[in-house]
Amino acid sequence: MPDAIRTARPEDEEALRRLDRATWSPLHAVTPPPAPDAPFFREHAGPADHLVAELDGRVVGYVRLGFPTSLASNAHVRQIHGLAVAGEARGRGVGRALVRAAVDRARAQGFRRITLRVLGHNAPARRLYESEGxxxxGVQPEEFCLDGTYVDDVLMGRSLLQRL
Structure with missing residues (x-):
């Protein structure tokens, strides 16, 4: 388990950039690898939209929260837009703690649902999300072509109105 889960701070930028580059993989990413000088925080994904996990005083994971669309008609839905855990912290409950923290934060902020998209071949992530409710x-078959392989886009969600 991580020592702490907290809201990201602007000074986490470099640690999160390094983590993002180190964990990029076609197993979970549909975009090209991040450039070394690419900013981690963006206009619609600033520090307040990220929860970070710390282990032994170091940032070892993050979850990015956003919205599925900019439409007012689904502003009651929060969406997980990214989850990453450093290789040395895997198997220590960091990903699970981040997912739970994201669910708890969305519930506390009054959202009714939380959703995410995960690639069909990312079995470890799918198992984690399923174990968390x-x-x-929905499934969009062969939605992405990654390294010459067509991959399904799996839409997952859960209600925030009841606890597991």
Whole structure:
């Protein structure tokens, strides 16, 4: 388990950039690898939209929260836009703690649902999300072509109105 889960701070930028580059993989990313000088925080994904996990005083993971669309009609839904855990911290409950913290934060902020998208071939992530109450709500077959392989986009979600 991580020592702490907290809201990201502007000074976490460099640690999060390094983590993002180190954990990039076609197993979970549909975009190209981040450039070494690419900013981690963006206009619509600033420090307040990220929860970070610390272990032994170091940032070892993050979850990025956003919205599925900019439409007012689904502003009651929060969406996980990214989850990363440093290789040396895997298997220590960091990913699970980040997912739970994201769910708890969205619930505390009054959201009714939380959703995410995960690639069909990312079995470890799918198992984690399912164990935390997310269910498959749709599949877009062969939505992405990654390294010459067509991969499904799996839509998952859960209600925030009841606890597991």
């Amino acid at each position: 997310f269910v498959v709500e």
